[in-house]
Amino acid sequence: MRAESGALLDDRAPPPTVSPPSLSLGASEKERVELELRLFEEGGGEDNIPNYRFAVLGDRHVEIRRGGPQGENIQNFFYDDPPVIWFADGSSLDA
Numbered sequence: 001m002r003a004e005s006g007a008l009l010d011d012r013a014p015p016p017t018v019s020p021p022s023l024s025l026g027a028s029e030k031e032r033v034e035l036e037l038r039l040f041e042e043g044g045g046e047d048n049i050p051n052y053r054f055a056v057l058g059d060r061h062v063e064i065r066r067g068g069p070q071g072e073n074i075q076n077f078f079y080d081d082p083p084v085i086w087f088a089d090g091s092s093l094d095a
Contacts, residue, residue, distance in 0.1 A: 054078040
């Protein structure tokens with residue numbers, strides 16, 4: 001098979017794999033947590049609604065504290081206050 005550019009395409013080649021975006025946070029030089037951005041749809045049929053969540057990689061419970069003694073689950077924090085994701089071309093993704 002030929003692409004529009006005339007290059008040969010191999011139909012037997014597996015599709016490229018893409019790793020989900022991840023985020024690495026460090027509380028200190030020794031303590032780090034890895035989070036993965038998971039994209040999915042909720043609902044059914046034509047009513048699918050795009051959604052996302054950050055998931056902690058590994059078997060850890062991680063909390064974030066902001067100005068007080070009460071901690072908040074880091075996954076809930078990033079869902080309620082998502083970071084702006086910047087791309088190499090200068091564009092950004094803001095929830």
